Amino acid sequence: MAKGEWYKTTRLIETAVGILAIENPMTIRQLFYRLVSVGELANSRADYQRLSVVMSKARNDDRCDFDWIVDRSRPEYSPNVWKDAAGYGRAIQRSYRKDYWATQPNHVELWSEKDSVIGSIEALTDELGITVRVGRGFLSTTRIHEIAHQFLRLEKPISVFYIGDHDPSGREIEDNARNRVEEYGVDFDLVRLAIHAEDIAEWGLPPLRIKDSDTRAKQFRTQHGEDCVELDALPVGELRRRIRGAVEGKLDRAAWDRAIAVEKIELANIQDTVGKWMNQHPTSGNRP
Numbered sequence: 001m002a003k004g005e006w007y008k009t010t011r012l013i014e015t016a017v018g019i020l021a022i023e024n025p026m027t028i029r030q031l032f033y034r035l036v037s038v039g040e041l042a043n044s045r046a047d048y049q050r051l052s053v054v055m056s057k058a059r060n061d062d063r064c065d066f067d068w069i070v071d072r073s074r075p076e077y078s079p080n081v082w083k084d085a086a087g088y089g090r091a092i093q094r095s096y097r098k099d100y101w102a103t104q105p106n107h108v109e110l111w112s113e114k115d116s117v118i119g120s121i122e123a124l125t126d127e128l129g130i131t132v133r134v135g136r137g138f139l140s141t142t143r144i145h146e147i148a149h150q151f152l153r154l155e156k157p158i159s160v161f162y163i164g165d166h167d168p169s170g171r172e173i174e175d176n177a178r179n180r181v182e183e184y185g186v187d188f189d190l191v192r193l194a195i196h197a198e199d200i201a202e203w204g205l206p207p208l209r210i211k212d213s214d215t216r217a218k219q220f221r222t223q224h225g226e227d228c229v230e231l232d233a234l235p236v237g238e239l240r241r242r243i244r245g246a247v248e249g250k251l252d253r254a255a256w257d258r259a260i261a262v263e264k265i266e267l268a269n270i271q272d273t274v275g276k277w278m279n280q281h282p283t284s285g286n287r288p
Helices: 007-023 028-037 045-060 085-095 118-128 141-152 168-182 197-202 217-224 236-248 253-280
Strands: 107-112 131-134 158-163 189-194
Touching: 007 028, 007 045, 007 236, 028 045, 085 253, 107 236, 118 131, 118 236, 141 168, 158 236, 168 189, 168 217, 189 236
Parallel strands: 107 131, 107 158, 158 189
Antiparallel strands: none
């Protein structure tokens, strides 16, 4: 316990760190919902703000690893620059990665309604090598047009896995995206991985009440009932499990392994070629 800290604060931090030790990385919002589910916090704005404050304290006094909590709400945009050519050479040696999906029988993508969960699944989607599209609400006409024309150039079955809120707007955003892409003559499958109505009871998720002012509320109630829930509420481990299972279910494993083997050979050749160039053009930055 930190000096002068309330017992309830210490217990909250210890519980949160215990969850993060298993399920990191997570956003503060995902962590909040997990703590609500285990009865440590109330599903209220005040407790959410309290958690944000205490986890800042926990990270600053080294009780929680900074890398365990991610924040994608304020992205940075920086140019790709290097101190010298040798630094660029080293970057080339490390950065090559083959498109494993080029030789796969299917094209697979993940679409997310919101950007907030991406930090918690990015390592997985990068491992799987799939395109992730974040909608941040309803897709613009420009975005729909871009997706449709990319899909029309593909000569293989297309599977899109979708993750989004279980609420009137979240369900409509999914349907709207599917229907508008299909209007361009695109044939593709779109499968929702999260969240489903049954997840609320199965995972003890804190339900939210439908806003009566939402024009989509009546249809949602008819189809799904009274409760809705945010995507962030689903345990991160379960979200990752569903994504991995869905994507790997579309894999030709033999073709995947062959692509990895070819990649190793190509990467070795790249490293050898760039290494020779760096030796011929030494600079102050050409250090191991």
